[in-house]
Amino acid sequence: MNCPHCGYNDSKVIDSREINDGIRRRRQCLKCSNRYTTYERLQPAGLFVIKKDERREEFNRGKLLTGIRKACEKRPLPSGTVEKIADDIEAWLYRAGKLEVPSAVIGDMVMERLKELDHIAYIRFASVYREFADITTLKKVVDALASGKPEPAAAKNQLPLLSTEELEELAKKRKPEERVRLAQFNSK
Numbered sequence: 335m336n337c338p339h340c341g342y343n344d345s346k347v348i349d350s351r352e353i354n355d356g357i358r359r360r361r362q363c364l365k366c367s368n369r370y371t372t373y374e375r376l377q378p379a380g381l382f383v384i385k386k387d388e389r390r391e392e393f394n395r396g397k398l399l400t401g402i403r404k405a406c407e408k409r410p411l412p413s414g415t416v417e418k419i420a421d422d423i424e425a426w427l428y429r430a431g432k433l434e435v436p437s438a439v440i441g442d443m444v445m446e447r448l449k450e451l452d453h454i455a456y457i458r459f460a461s462v463y464r465e466f467a468d469i470t471t472l473k474k475v476v477d478a479l480a481s482g483k484p485e486p487a488a489a490k491n492q493l494p495l496l497s498t499e500e501l502e503e504l505a506k507k508r509k510p511e512e513r514v515r516l517a518q519f520n521s522k
């Protein structure tokens with residue numbers, strides 16, 4: 335965004351506030367010091383996820399929710415936790431303003447959040463997402479979690495801990511999507 339007064343392409347944000355469907359930022363040009371305002375709004379369509387095999391798929395909040403819900407099933411988490419994680423990630427994605435995001439980036443964000451919230455949910459999500467091949471790999475991650483050290487690097491070409499059938503069974507117990515919400519800006 336260029337300064338409307340002098341055309342310079344850099345500014346500092348001096349004030350930022352949430353409005354109905356986005357963020358209003360008051361900026362000051364780093365060259366001429368004039369002030370101007372920008373509005374950042376949600377763009378609900380047009381964000382694509384780059385899958386492992388390089389295929390592109392439109393970002394789908396429902397799919398993100400389903401993945402997190404499976405991991406959090408029957409865990410003692412406050413209601414709304416799953417939705418909050420999905421909201422935060424979605425808001426971050428739109429805020430980042432990219433047209434394409436690798437699925438691994440989204441997966442890592444979920445892992446990071448679950449690690450703070452609930453270790454069992456974290457391990458469940460990791461077992462599907464990281465596709466642990468065997469109990470040894472799983473044990474390494476659990477040990478790393480218990481000792482507070484960084485987890486070992488993900489191994490490739492492995493089978494999920496839960497079978498597809500088990501995951502589908504879990505998915506069937508879900509309520510249908512209550513509603514589709516636009517991302518909300520939860521942070522400044």
Ligand SMILES: [Zn+2]
Pocket residue numbers: 337338339340341342363364365366367368
């Ligand atoms: Zn200027």
